[in-house]
Each structure stands twice: as structure tokens, then as C-alpha cells.
Amino acid sequence: MTRPPDPGLDAEQGRILRLFIAAGAMPLDPPILQPAETLLDLYGEDIRGRAYTTRDPLGGEMMLRPDFTVPVVQGHIAAGSNPARYAYAGKVFRMQEAGIDRPSEFDQVGFEIFEAADPVAADAEVFALFAQVLAPLNLRAASGDIGVLTAAVRGLATSDARKAALGRHIWRPRRFRALLDRFGGKSPVPRERARLLKKCRDGVDVMAEAGPLVGLRQADEIAVRLAALQADAAEPAIPAAQVDLLDEILRLRDKAPSALNRLRDLAVDMPAIQGAVDRLAARLDALAARGVDVDAMDFEGSYGRTTMEYYDGFVFGFYAERRPDLPPVATGGRYDALTRALGGDAGVPAVGGVVRPALTLMLGGGG
Amino acid sequence: MTIRLGVPSKGRLMDKTFDWFARRGIALSRTGSDREYAGAVDGVPGVELVLLSAGEIPRELLAGRIHMGVTGSDLVREGLANWDGAVSELTGMGFGQADLIIAVPRGWVDVDTLDDLDAVAAAFRARHGQRLRIATKYHRLVRDFLKEHGVADYLLVDSQGATEGAVRNRTAEAIADITSTGETLRANHLKILSDGLIHQSQATLFKSRKARWSDGDRQTFARLMRQIEG
Numbered sequence: 001m002t003r004p005p006d007p008g009l010d011a012e013q014g015r016i017l018r019l020f021i022a023a024g025a026m027p028l029d030p031p032i033l034q035p036a037e038t039l040l041d042l043y044g045e046d047i048r049g050r051a052y053t054t055r056d057p058l059g060g061e062m063m064l065r066p067d068f069t070v071p072v073v074q075g076h077i078a079a080g081s082n083p084a085r086y087a088y089a090g091k092v093f094r095m096q097e098a099g100i101d102r103p104s105e106f107d108q109v110g111f112e113i114f115e116a117a118d119p120v121a122a123d124a125e126v127f128a129l130f131a132q133v134l135a136p137l138n139l140r141a142a143s144g145d146i147g148v149l150t151a152a153v154r155g156l157a158t159s160d161a162r163k164a165a166l167g168r169h170i171w172r173p174r175r176f177r178a179l180l181d182r183f184g185g186k187s188p189v190p191r192e193r194a195r196l197l198k199k200c201r202d203g204v205d206v207m208a209e210a211g212p213l214v215g216l217r218q219a220d221e222i223a224v225r226l227a228a229l230q231a232d233a234a235e236p237a238i239p240a241a242q243v244d245l246l247d248e249i250l251r252l253r254d255k256a257p258s259a260l261n262r263l264r265d266l267a268v269d270m271p272a273i274q275g276a277v278d279r280l281a282a283r284l285d286a287l288a289a290r291g292v293d294v295d296a297m298d299f300e301g302s303y304g305r306t307t308m309e310y311y312d313g314f315v316f317g318f319y320a321e322r323r324p325d326l327p328p329v330a331t332g333g334r335y336d337a338l339t340r341a342l343g344g345d346a347g348v349p350a351v352g353g354v355v356r357p358a359l360t361l362m363l364g365g366g367g
Numbered sequence: 368m369t370i371r372l373g374v375p376s377k378g379r380l381m382d383k384t385f386d387w388f389a390r391r392g393i394a395l396s397r398t399g400s401d402r403e404y405a406g407a408v409d410g411v412p413g414v415e416l417v418l419l420s421a422g423e424i425p426r427e428l429l430a431g432r433i434h435m436g437v438t439g440s441d442l443v444r445e446g447l448a449n450w451d452g453a454v455s456e457l458t459g460m461g462f463g464q465a466d467l468i469i470a471v472p473r474g475w476v477d478v479d480t481l482d483d484l485d486a487v488a489a490a491f492r493a494r495h496g497q498r499l500r501i502a503t504k505y506h507r508l509v510r511d512f513l514k515e516h517g518v519a520d521y522l523l524v525d526s527q528g529a530t531e532g533a534v535r536n537r538t539a540e541a542i543a544d545i546t547s548t549g550e551t552l553r554a555n556h557l558k559i560l561s562d563g564l565i566h567q568s569q570a571t572l573f574k575s576r577k578a579r580w581s582d583g584d585r586q587t588f589a590r591l592m593r594q595i596e597g
Binding site for chain 2: 040042044045046048049165169174175178190192195196206207209210211212213214216217219221222224225226229361
């Protein structure tokens, strides 16, 4: 649908961008076209269901940016000095599923802090800035912390292999649940797996039995996994109490101070989460010191799990309660793992967020 | 008013489609020479036969250029995003059956399920520095299926033919392809994952939701369906 230019939207976008710049951010103007390979490598095939792909005869497959994250991170790694603050504004492009009535292209205005020294302070700075910019709209603030979940997984009384499997799937709730059920002894060992393990125990040369091996995956890789499967079979089930504790974290949904108290209780039974809980407490203090009403903030243990797989710490969103049909007006979080994936050792801890100016305008936010 | 019925233009699919309609009192025939793609329908007035390649029929149904069409259900689900909104399945026709499956080397004795495939994909990437590749031409179906089952860390590589050879040729580590007897898979030292059935395909009679249906067309359609359902 072709529309005339919307001066109101441009003005709103510019207004928010200027607020971010006033907060100390350097403006960036990253390209709309991104090499598909980087996004595919980072997000896997799922991205093909999300990002518009096109072909450049010389450059290969390109994608229209589904968000600004990759180009901003790459820009910082290439040219930035640490620490750094950036702001940007412009269109992002996302394929929507059938029947979903959301725009395929829309504007975002974003703010990012790249800094290693004090992550809790940076988390609080980003959130407080967004809260301030969005204050006139009386939005509901929701938050979470993927770091609490990952710490809880690491604290389970089970093998490193099982922890790694669970850790990989934190962002895929169904698969996470299925793995947890299996490792907790709630679902049975698949029949074929049981048959295979018995043959191994009986000393049958299962690989010779299978005939010629084709392809890149080598015999030694298979042998390594067979050994791992046998070790896993001997692994006792994760104690029910620990599974319950993990479930309680996932189901946690309360105002931030109460959620923190509950997590402190849980930390008594699972000391592995103490560090993450302390960080959460420090973050709430830092937010309160910046004038954020933390008593009104919602905290959800599961928050951030179903977005793109890269938030690995503090996560937040701002919602218009009177308009549940709308997407969140703003979202953000910490994504250290992503900067490491893109930059290796040069990856710098980063936290940031984006606002949708079309929504702030609709909800009456014109300065 | 004539409604346009699209039917595969050659091979066993065409022969079996003609037989299927014939057994229901509707005689389809090609008119003109073998090189012309025109046809005739006898048995229900107001139906025009259009002969097309099976691969084109999903697109023609989506565009509404044909009112009905016979083609593989796999081709419709792969070729049309939101296929259910573009066409409706009237009836499976009981031929052209093939299963779209995921197959891995038989030598992967440690892999039987999608769970195993996911675990192997993660380990493969760590070891080889690149994602495990699955060769297929059914990109949409495979991606949706693997997403639903929580398999990550893989990459799809396009294979428009002779997909079973991809693993031996080292252009992929696994494949997703249609199979009927499984013979070709066995001959290529591949095996099907026990939960790797993505779609059971067969020749299917489809109705286009996007074509223009006049009242006369709907009457013709009703008459045709009564004849088919006997």
C-alpha cells in the first residue's frame, strides 16, 4: 500500500533519536542490506522465515536487515573505541506469518551501550533512559533475566553434557521442556536408543554392523557420541526438587522486589544462582537510584525466551496495557554472547533497546 | 460458464488421473497432437480441461487461473506459503504416494530420532566449524518441520535432483526427500529417521479459493463433485 510521507512519524522518530543522542550516543547509519551469510551463521535457518532475502550477482545472498543489531555490533568491532554509546533510526524488514496482521516494514529508533566495566550500571542506564523517553505514555514495564535461567541450568546436579544440551535450548521452550523431562526421568528412554545401548554393552560392533559410512561425519565422531550416550544412560535423573525449582523460576511472575525475594529463597536451595540474583538486586538498586519505580516493574522468569536467540542477561519490554493487540512499544536487553559470536575476543559486552516511533505516535507521545 | 480443471500433462500422473476420473464417469482426453496441451471433458458439462506440468499447478491454483487442479500435495505445501488459505483439498486420489522424509547415513548408528539429529548437529558444528547441511528441494516444509521439532544448528542446501547422492558427494550430511519404496535410500547407504516423516504426499484434487467462482461455476462444481463422489 502506497502512502504519502508521514511528517508526524518522521518528526517522532527524530525526536526520540535526539533524546538518545542527548544521552551521549553517537548516531549511526548502518546499511539496510546485510550479507545473508552472517545472519544465517548467527541465527540459523530460522532467519530465512523472518528476513527478506535477495540476491546480488557479485555479493551473493543479501538480506534486508530484520533489526540493527548485527550491523551496529560489526561497526563497533571494526571502528569503535571501548566504551561506546550509539543511536540509530530507520526501517527494519520482517516477513510475517500468514494471518498475522503486522507490518513487514516498520521504523525503529535504538540505543546501545558497549562497555565492559560495569554491566549492571549499563543495564540500569539503558532501562532508565527508555523509561524516561516513554514516561508520558504510562506503559507497563516488564523485565526478566536470562542469566538467572542459565545459572540455574549450570547449578543442576547432572553431567556437563546434559547442562550444555539444556543451555543450548533455553530459547526453545518446547525442546527445553522435552529435554528436562527426559533428564528428570519423566519420559522414557526411546526404544531404539535402549536397543542400541544394550548392543554396546554386549560388545556388539554396532558400527561394523551398519555397513559403509558415507559423508563428512567421521567414524571417530560417532564413536565419541556412542561413548557419551552410554555415559548419559548411567547418569541418574536430575532430582525432582531441582526440576521443580527450575520450573518455579520459569513460572515466576511478580513485581520485581517480590520476585527478587522469591529468587533469594530459591538461591538457598540452589546456590549456583546466587551470583545472578545478586546482580538482579544490584540492578534494581541502580534503577531505583535513577528514579525508576521498581516496585511497579514486572519481573518474569521466562521473559525473553521466545525472541531471537541472543539475549543472555537482562531483558525488558514496555507495553500499552490498554492495547493488548499491539506489539511492545519498546524492547531490549543484554546480548554479550552475540558480540562474542560476531567478534570473538573483540566482542564487548553490550546492552540496548529499540522503540517503535509509529506506536509512540499512535499512543500520543509527540513531545 | 466453464470451470477450468488443471491436470498433469504427461507421464503416469496424467494416465492415473485420467483413469481416476474415468472410473467416476468423467472421460478426460487430450485433443490435438501430443505436442498440444489442450483437452476435453466428457460427462459433466461446463468443465474445461487444461493440461499443465504438475509443478505449475500450485501456482495456477494460487493465481486463480484454474478453478481446480490435480497435483502432488507435497508440491502445494512447498510451493504456496499459507497454502490452506489459497486452496482447499477436495480429496486424496490414492496414487502418486510418496513420503517426504529426513534421511541420514546408515553408518550413523547413534542417530535414530530428531533429538539425535539436533545433538549431532551441535557436535558437528563444534568439530567441523560449519553447520550440518541438509540437502533438499523442499525448503519451506523442511524448515517448518525442523523448527517445530526444535532442531537447530543446521543449514539447508538446495538440491533439485538426485538428492540421495548428496551425502556421498559431500555436498550435505543429511537429506530430506520424497521416497516411495526406500530402495534408492538403501542403495545410497542412507536410513530414514524414525520420527523423520515430514509429509505423506499423494496426488490430490484441489479447489482454488482464489479463482472467480460465479453462481454457474458453483453449480457446475457441485455437479462435478456429485459425479466424483458417486
